[in-house]
Amino acid sequence: MPKPSLNDLTAFVAVATHRSFRGAADELGTAPSTLSHAMRGLEERLGVRLLNRTTRSVAPTEAGFRLLGHLQPALAALDDALNGVASFRGKVAGTVRLNAPRLAAALLVRGVLPAMAERHPDVTVDLVAEGKLIDIVSGGFDAGVRLMGSIPRDMIAVPLGAPLRFLCVASPAYLKRAGIPKTPDDLRHHRCIGHRLPGGRLYRWEFERAGQALTIDAPAAVVLDDEDLMVEAAVRGLGIAYVLAPAAAPALKAKQLREVLSPWLQYAEGVAVYYPGHRKVPPALRAFLDVAREVGKRR
Template identity: 75%
Template sequence: MKRPSLNDLSAFVAVATHRSFRRAADELGTAPSTLSHAMRGLEDRLGVRLLNRTTRSVSPTEAGRELLGRLQVALTSLDEALDAATAFRGNVAGKVRINAPRVAAALLVRDVLPRMVERFPDVTVDLVVEGRLIDIVSGGFDAGVRLIESIPRDMIAVPFPDPIGFVCVASPAYLQRAGEPTTPDDLQRHRCIGHRLPGGRLYRWEFERAGQELTVDVNGPVVLDDEELMAEAAAQGLGIAYVASWAAEAALAEGRLRTVLPGWMHKPERAAVYYPGHRAVPPALRAFLDVVKTMPTARETH
């Protein structure tokens, strides 16, 4: 029997993993019909059916599942061997695709990308900002960013050094004119800057005090979907905004904004970069993760 090519075996792993010729073709940069023909040839060469096909789905047979499990281990070892060899070139090159929500992407741009450019100039970071939760594997991403509690269990997580905190802020002029709220219920009498989430619905402001959690529907003259724009709208006196702390840092330091309801703010949340645990880590992704691990803490940036 003629030994199948490495390309055919890699293609089989992609099809069996995605259970879709189209998604596997997107990952491999080829046509679904080409993959289908290659899989027929692989089955003929091995003399066994590897994939069950219908007009709507593809799934591995028992023989296919056995081959998939063994090939994943073998290909991972092969990738690791190649990565170890390329390390002797003395530089890391390539592209790493990252999916992140806006609040985390801003931190990456501020604290990670400058260090990536300095330390790994031959690595391109393709950062896609997207608020909705997606499957990073089927989406063709090397890694994603989420709150730790929402990361799937089969992923490996590299936490940001600091949790992401949130603040309610308003301009001194607005507070002088409208008064300062002392409880979240007081927000009903204030102009508030709405936050539209990626799915289209408005965010209900979340508060917590002494173990008591409270959500508030707010109203106001402006609705935005960008944290920095919300902070700037508040600085312009348009109302009270509820934003990630980083978005208001500069305006707070300049005195253009003041915090309100500090004793009611929800506890900070931990975020992390995550990636599939069953795959070898490409050199470009490993470089990115190394830089994430050296992100400055809040103490170091002040």
């Protein structure tokens, strides 16, 4: 049996990841009909169906999922090997387009970007800060930065340091008026500032103490989709906010906010740079990822 070509395997990963011949064709710069023909040829050579096709969708079969799971890291490792010789061509240059929420963008500006500017001055980092979770591939971005829990499973993630703690915060005026909650259940009697996730649902507040874990659907008096605005709403006395520690740090330092329920707040979540594992990683992006890894290890 002739072995499949690298082009066919790369095409399969693109189709299986996009769940669309058109999306994969846009990425690879070819026609959907060409990819469809290539996938039929690949299935014939392997003697197994890899994709279930309907008039509206494409999805991997069980065999397709298994092959995809092996190919993604293998192709990523191949890209690493090829990009490893980039330094022998001279200075790394180019543009890296990134998408990140404002809090994550601030982490980059404070840590990764200064190191990047010093080490690779010929690389331009084009950073778009927005809260909405988007498809970075269709949006034309090389990579994104998100909380680990919101990164799609088909992406490769590079952690940006230690996980970040969540805090419950409120203004002194609000706490004087409404009282200080002693347990997460007390939140049911408070005004809370809800967090609308990119997918549309409200974030559920997570607590833990002495091995006891609780998840609360906090009663939202105000719902926002931006952590900076959530902190501002808490400062204005609109209620209790559940936010990442770096977002609340300036207001806490200025004593505009106070922490509540601290013994229950052990939950933390990591932030990571993520990028498609099935695409060739350009030297500029590879350089950025290497710097991000180094900075992350120091945090």
